[in-house]
Amino acid sequence: MALSEQERKLLEQLEASLMADDPKLADRLSGSAEVRVHRRRAALAGLSFVLGVAVLIAGVQVHPAVSVVGFLIMLGAALLGINSWQRVGDDGQPSKPQQGPPKSDPPTSDFMDRLEERWRKRQQGGDN
Template sequence: MPLSEEELRLLEQMERALSEEDPKFASTLRGTTLRQAARRRAVLAGLVFAVGVAVMMTGAVSSYWPVGVAGFVIMLASATILLSALRGQRAGTDPRVAAHPSGFGVVDGGRGRRGRSHDRSSGFMDTLHSRWRRRKGNSGF
């Protein structure tokens, strides 16, 4: 359900007042610091991954397998952190959140955090339910 003109005007006034009163908090709400933190984590994880490759290769060259295994574990952990940081960056560009001139995101009333496959199956089920209701209405039961 969209907001009325008056509600939008009041929301914009509240956002402006918040930005003027506490700019740091407003920038946090805009998500710029979250994206920067995710980017920083991704770069750091990439560097740690390179260190893990070096440790693993050192273990392979020196024929001391525990060092190689440790390098592999370092690579695995950093790759996991890297992927979660990249997902965190993508989460900031949620298609259900509409851009607002003030820089704040306004949720468009989507279905929450459900995946696309669930949305498709839900649409499929809605179609089946409507067909069932039409058949039941036309058959005279």
């Protein structure tokens, strides 16, 4: 449900006053600190992945067990990085976990809209 112009202005005023009164609380509520944490984790996971590749290559020359450890480091880093990156939304805000079945994609809704339009035309006698 969209906000009216007056409600948006009031909300912006409330946000500005909260930011002026208590910047730490406003930062925490905006989620920007959480975004930074997840981005930092994703960056560390990337570095760990590179370390895992180095251990994997070194293990080929030293001992096969070292290569397995390198692969496990790479796997763990990839999982941590993907998990951390998914927690940050496209707009820089923390993404909310989906509950229930996933929503339909826009192409599906476009398809349904076209079907409904064709049905209305048939009912009105416009499409033979």
